[in-house]
Amino acid sequence: MDSHIVLLPGDGIGPEVVQAGQEVLETVAKIFGHRFTFETRLIGGAALDASGQPLPPDTLAACRNGGAILLGAVGGPRWDNPSARVRPEQGLLAIRRELGLFANLRPVKVFDELRSCSPLRPELLQGVDLLIVRELTGGAYFGKPQGTERSEQGERAVDTMAYTDHEVRRIVRLACEIAQRRRGKLCSIDKANVLESSRLWRRIAIQTAADFPGVALEHALVDSAAMRLVSQPASFDVIVTENLFGDILSDEAAVLSGALGLLPSASLGAKGPGLFEPVHGSAPDIAGRGIANPVGTILSVAMLLEYGLDLVSEARAVESAVKRVFQSGLRTADLKAANAVTTKAMTRAVTAALDELH
Ligand SMILES: NC(=O)c1ccc[n+]([C@@H]2O[C@H](COP(=O)([O-])OP(=O)(O)OC[C@H]3O[C@@H](n4cnc5c(N)ncnc54)[C@H](O)[C@@H]3O)[C@@H](O)[C@H]2O)c1
Secondary structure, eight states: OEEEEEEEEESTTHHHHHHHHHHHHHHHHHHHTOEEEEEEOOOTHHHHHHHSOSSOHHHHHHHHHSSEEEEEEOOOGGGOOTTOSSOTHHHHHHHHHHTTEEEEEEEEEOOGGGGGGSSSOGGGGTTOEEEEEEEOSSGGGTEEEEEEEEETTEEEEEEEOOOOHHHHHHHHHHHHHHHHHTTSEEEEEEOTTTOHHHHHHHHHHHHHHTTOTTOEEEEEEHHHHHHHHHHSGGGOSEEEEOHHHHHHHHHHHHHHHSOGGGOEEEEEESSSOOEEEESSOOOTTTTTTTOOOOHHHHHHHHHIIIIITOOHHHHHHHHHHHHHHHHTTOOBGGGOOTTOBOHHHHHHHHHHHHHHHO
8 A cells, every 4th residue: 555654753762762653664564565655744833943833834834734644752951941931742742732632642662571670569460461542632721711800708619521422532532443353442531420511421332332232231320430441451452441540541551561662552533644653752862873772663664554554464574573573582772671772673572573474
């Protein structure tokens, strides 16, 4: 297949890991007979420096025309002035909004070889392979009214957690489709014993999942689900939840893997290109040293292939190549390794494993 991929390296270690992602995509194209073309654009602090805007119009136009987008990370101490009117992170928020990306997918799979990196006991991590589908454009972050008012009694601040049936239906439907392709288990997380928006969420989740007879739907309250995520993480397959709960739970789940640098993500809309990026930030403390772990980005490439381009065998091949490299004992510095390898060496090992597997 032919596909045009927009690369947004961003700041800090972003360019180093996106370079790794591009090399993996080029290897996939060579092995499977696809033609991927690439276009690199500015976002975040790098774009602010060049144009005064964190998401310049030419970057947005390129993204709209692309088949998929691979992003590194944005932000860093250079742009950390709290009184600044524009900040690098606004580039990320703007691109999600402009492309209508309402679903954020965060898989967490614990590689057997890396169980000792996690702060959890290794036996709890056996078989952990879960995926959180977080609603990204609704809930308390965007609901109106929102603001702070002053009165004679003092200040009062308000946020509104609001959802429409349409917003719930489209995210639960996507989660059901994903569950169908995995182990067929879907856990919808809410706070239906207290919140009205959660009661609507639960009702619509039940209605929507009824169209997917192969998917077993269960419900969990967010407080007990938070405990279960660290006490029985292997009991989850796909989780679907609203924006605020998903924000917190996906960071909690990230701890299971033991290293931020391993985790991928995807943000999808109803149509148009998806945005694929590692979960980590721009890691200014190690930027420019060539030691960043590229695996989060490489696994984001696997998600780009699967969810962005519908190339499922290619995605599985990338995941198998990463697993093989870990089995061979290769580690980057963040994985508590004595003989850590560089970003480039890790990437070369993954592309070599891809070549060997085919
Ligand atoms: N999506 C994004 O672009 C995104 C996400 C989070 C933070 N940020 C931004 O990144 C900057 C730094 O934030 P932070 O320090 O809180 O989080 P961070 O994820 O950048 O770094 C946290 C720690 O993890 C390490 N780390 C992260 N990714 C790694 C990798 N691939 N390989 C090896 N080590 C890795 C870093 O060295 C650091 O010690 C801030 O400006 C923040 O706003 C951006």
